[in-house]
Amino acid sequence: MAATDIEDAPSRAPAPGEPHSLARVLRRNHLAGLISIACGLALWEFLSRIVVANPLFLAAPSQIFGAVVALAKSGELERHIAISGVEFLIGYAIASLIGIALGLTMASSAVAKQVCQPWISGLYATPTIALAPLFILWFGIGIWSKVLVVIFLVLFPVTINTEAGLRTTSPRLIEMLRSFGATPRQIFVKVSLPSATPFILAGLKLGIGRGLIAVVVAELFGSRAGLGRLISQSADAFNMPELFAGVVVLAAAGIAMTAGFGWLESKLVPWTRD
Amino acid sequence: MDARLNRGHGMTAKLTVSALTKRFDSLEALRAIELSVAPGEFISVVGPSGCGKTTFLRIVAGLEPATSGRVLIDGKPVTRPGGDRGFVFQTDNLLPWRTVLDNAMIGPEVAGRADAAARRRTLELLKLVGLEGFEGYHPRQLSGGMRQRVNLARALAIDPDILLMDEPFSALDAQTREIMQTELMRIWEQGRKTVLFVTHQIDEAVFLSDRVLVFARRPGRLQESVEVTLPRPRALAIKRTPEFVRYVDHIWRLIEDDVRASIIEEHA
Numbered sequence: 404m405a406a407t408d409i410e411d412a413p414s415r416a417p418a419p420g421e422p423h424s425l426a427r428v429l430r431r432n433h434l435a436g437l438i439s440i441a442c443g444l445a446l447w448e449f450l451s452r453i454v455v456a457n458p459l460f461l462a463a464p465s466q467i468f469g470a471v472v473a474l475a476k477s478g479e480l481e482r483h484i485a486i487s488g489v490e491f492l493i494g495y496a497i498a499s500l501i502g503i504a505l506g507l508t509m510a511s512s513a514v515a516k517q518v519c520q521p522w523i524s525g526l527y528a529t530p531t532i533a534l535a536p537l538f539i540l541w542f543g544i545g546i547w548s549k550v551l552v553v554i555f556l557v558l559f560p561v562t563i564n565t566e567a568g569l570r571t572t573s574p575r576l577i578e579m580l581r582s583f584g585a586t587p588r589q590i591f592v593k594v595s596l597p598s599a600t601p602f603i604l605a606g607l608k609l610g611i612g613r614g615l616i617a618v619v620v621a622e623l624f625g626s627r628a629g630l631g632r633l634i635s636q637s638a639d640a641f642n643m644p645e646l647f648a649g650v651v652v653l654a655a656a657g658i659a660m661t662a663g664f665g666w667l668e669s670k671l672v673p674w675t676r677d
Numbered sequence: 678m679d680a681r682l683n684r685g686h687g688m689t690a691k692l693t694v695s696a697l698t699k700r701f702d703s704l705e706a707l708r709a710i711e712l713s714v715a716p717g718e719f720i721s722v723v724g725p726s727g728c729g730k731t732t733f734l735r736i737v738a739g740l741e742p743a744t745s746g747r748v749l750i751d752g753k754p755v756t757r758p759g760g761d762r763g764f765v766f767q768t769d770n771l772l773p774w775r776t777v778l779d780n781a782m783i784g785p786e787v788a789g790r791a792d793a794a795a796r797r798r799t800l801e802l803l804k805l806v807g808l809e810g811f812e813g814y815h816p817r818q819l820s821g822g823m824r825q826r827v828n829l830a831r832a833l834a835i836d837p838d839i840l841l842m843d844e845p846f847s848a849l850d851a852q853t854r855e856i857m858q859t860e861l862m863r864i865w866e867q868g869r870k871t872v873l874f875v876t877h878q879i880d881e882a883v884f885l886s887d888r889v890l891v892f893a894r895r896p897g898r899l900q901e902s903v904e905v906t907l908p909r910p911r912a913l914a915i916k917r918t919p920e921f922v923r924y925v926d927h928i929w930r931l932i933e934d935d936v937r938a939s940i941i942e943e944h945a
Contacts, residue, residue, distance in 0.1 A: 581740060
């Protein structure tokens, strides 16, 4: 008996005499993606400098890069990132904890589920970001109104995924554990929780994008500092390079966090690959 | 080939089933099952689909309550799953996030006895079922046959008195299944545990068993108990002997009408 995974790996180098096809070279070095980005930026630069040629409407990538560097040097970028970062992290952490706890409660009690389900489904479908002005009215323009908006946007996907993950635990695996005389607690720890982990991580991942939107939009409605504030300030001043600088920093944060989650998934739940 | 229901009866019976009945609402899944199994006996249960053979096994396992009647192991009534019975499932039901060794250790772990001794024993068992060198593999890296070996080792790891096997080889291809049958025989010869083996393969039942219980359907009931007196240890070649074929023919004739009826029903 041989392990099925020890199959001959596809050889990397082309066989002698085989032509180096362009497609093969592109695929191997992720060149296609890099070229795509480079072309996109070049087109953007061209459109912005030659076609639009109006700094009030569009900034070129080179100008945006310059703005990022200038903002970083003045320390202003750091200040905005710190404020938005704190708002995001506090809100995200609270929403994750409550979301997982709520999901666990709903999965373990039919009554709790009946009580919570309509609210969670309803609020998940509602664009609760529209409540941001109300929260600012209640809690002022400091960080706590933003934290609350982040919580509202991140909480529900985490709750829904946690509950779904626990609910869809394979009945066969539960039965297997039961055949060994496992207690409900043992079944939960040894089967339900590990098999729900990929779902919980997916919920948390979904929460990153929603959380970033929450921070920025809430700051647009009223704030003293933060990346959303930087963007709205720049828009008011028709300072396109700085507006885009804020957007670029947000995009980078989103990409970095999502990639970090991908790495976390490959470490924590490797069995869900392929 | 007389029905000898009371072979293991008396003080020595490992497993005794009396007047066992199971109903699912209006459906009578099992009616008045009587059975006595001696320690170390290998018993197979065959029958058409819907004859209640898996339900019977699940009741003995304590995974399902009986509607009436009794199941006794060493004279004590079965009410829930216990460490005296190891269940080998039709699907392997391995935990995908655990290695082969950690999967096989789940029984001792649940019982709170996952110590070094249990670990050593489980490693021995993995060797016994032919998985030496694969202890650190994950289920997704194994073939179907290897996963069923883990399934078997996992049940053996609690050192049960009775092994309950629910069509464990039905998902395997024909060649792998034959190999697994001989492997099971080899492992059983070493420990001589009491085995209750559910299958729909008549030749598999005859090859493995001391006794084949033939179940009928509507309601599920014990139709005949066929004693298999073929000499042990048995090799695959025995399947081509006239004696073996006679057993298979006899059992097939017992269930043929039922099987045809169940096929028609399934397509209705």
